[in-house]
Amino acid sequence: MSHYKERTEKNCLNCGTEVAGHYCQQCGQENIIARESFWSLLTHFVYDITHFDSKFFGTMSQLLTKPGKLSLEYIQGKRNSQLNPIRMYVFTSAFFFIIFFTMYNAENIGKSDSDKKKEKLESLKLARDVVQEKPLLSANEVERETAQRVLAGLEKDIQTIEKEISDKKIADSIRSEKGQEILDTLEKEGIKVPGDLKIDQEDQGLNINMSTDSSNDAFSSSNYESLEAYRRMQEALPKDKKDSWIKKIFVTKIIAASETGKLKGERAYLQSFLNNLFHSFPKMLFASLPLFAWFLQLLYGRRKDLFYSDHAIFTIHTYCATFIFLLGSFALGALQDYTEWGIINLLQVIITIAVYLYLYKGMRRFYGESRKKTLLKFILLNILSFFMMMVLLVIFTAISAAQAINPGH
Template sequence: MSHGHERKEKNCLNCNARVFGRYCHICGQENIEPKESAFGLITHFFNDITHFEGKFLTSLRYILFRPGFLAKEYERGRRASYMNPVRMYVFTSAFFFIVFFSLFKVSDEKVADSYSKLEERLKNTNADFNVNFLTGKITVDKVVVGNINEMDRLNERLIDSITKLSSLKKDSSVVADSSVESDFTIFNFGTRYRSIQQYDSVQQALPAEKRDGWIMQKLNRKATYLNNKYAKSPGLAFSRIFDVFLHKLPTILFISLPLFALILSLLYIRRRQYNYVNHAIFAIYYYIFCFLALLLYFGNDKLSELTHWSIFSFIEIVLVLLFYVYLYKAMRHYYLQGRAKTILKFLFLNFVFLFVIIFLFAGFFIFSALNI
């Protein structure tokens, strides 16, 4: 409730209904004077913040320490004391991906250009040259020599030392001639074409019934374009694919959530008291927990990199196991079935959902490759 002065008039300014008391029984608007002071605005702001914080912390405590409890409360209609699950999902997922993209910077055009220059310098060597586009670490023969995100700081002396390191294993008999066309392919739908024009001419020469369909033509044209564009820079191609793919992760998780709920609804199809929305709410709370646990996992991983203490490796294993233990506990407490039935359904849920995730990742990876 705000601290504004109540109006003497008893008509709602929002819907014009007659007001009995301080709030309109039709739209819920408070019947106060429309002119608000600066102090009133500040007070209203802090009231909203503390109200949000209170509900969030209450819901957070139950999510972390009482698996399945909030989903059960939602089913029973006890909702006013807790933060709305959809709103909490949006908030936690947004916070998670802000942290995620801050910790793991995906490659941009500047980084991709740096990679091309470095690859050009090392193309005539026979070293195991690799760039991890999640962490940015450059390795030559599994030795970390720099970071792709700091290529502008790498002077010629360091570049020369990388070249010398990579040349230690150089074998002139197996080094490829740079003038020879690379066999690199991102996609291979049967035959590799040197150009889109060559593909079109081959298609025109075929009888109408043997030509590729509209979809295959689109795929082959795009594949031909990408294979030739990145023939001499395969690492650059995969860095850009990885860049697009990482930005699709929120979409992948958002799509996977209703599919997760669908699997649950099929597993508990004989439990008529649960409809699809109940399973979706359960899935939303589980995803919120996963976002929070992943934040702990990534934070632990960063501490492990800084300290190199073995204890953090043990904590990572515990956190991974926690995902499965939490899900089992949540299913047990929410659906109220015996241990044997819950374990069987838990195993089936994870087995089927694994294939769903693989399918989504593969589909979005192909989509990312076609959009670089």
């Protein structure tokens, strides 16, 4: 029942038909006063939100606890008490991918800890060079003193990461068969291998340039070429010398563009490709949805009482439930990063199993076949889905490669 006030006139404002009741029998528009007070709009808004919440949580509860029942009731016509499947998919998928892209960065795909340390080292070295060449040479005494403190901190961090990388190289070399043979030979000769042995000498030099040339003015923060240098300088400068928060927003964007060009260089294409592919996952899943429903139609082709749209409804509900299960797995992963509880790994495995069990139970309830037939079709459906995702992955990989070559298109 609407909370808007009904008009005394009986002509429909939308189509002009004489209205016999509260709604126009011709177009279905509600015969209410077109102009409402602010309070009326507010109360109706609150009502719509709370009404949506009650329907949303009721639908989600049934979706997760009774696989296949929601889809079965929908095709039977029981729809007023549940969310529209398309709206549910849009909402759950949007929420899922917002969380997904927030938690997982495309730039870290395929990178080992060693790669990340090397990138961090490059960033710190660039920051050191910028501080040495610019604010350290400033005519402003406060800025020079601040730059000296910042430079000392950068040097310390650089040395720490260089030692970690060096130790890792030594450990990897020793673990190798050839490295072990060399180590055994040295030990037999009574030669002790130093713990701080440098593997890659050219990577160890700090190359500190303490030139005394200085500019006449304090260095402009917009000319920085390193976010790390800018951030550390801003943290160390006195309050009255720091940039305003508005200026920081614009400056960091400018510096980020410059730094990306300096650090990534030849990696720009690969990174663009991975980023395009990473952000193609929502499109890939959306493209897989009608194919998944088609597989169900093939497997249940003898069911003449079911249309393709019915299989699509079941597919949409299954996808929505899967998104929610995966969000739970993401939450557990984030919790593990803070707690390092071993049981969380077990819970994530249980969630993975629950996704497949959910699909099986859903198929069993929705299609109403025996356990044996449902299990056989469940296995076939997963095999078909696997090959489908492989084909879609190849297609979207090709698209991502083309977009990386022609980013403007």
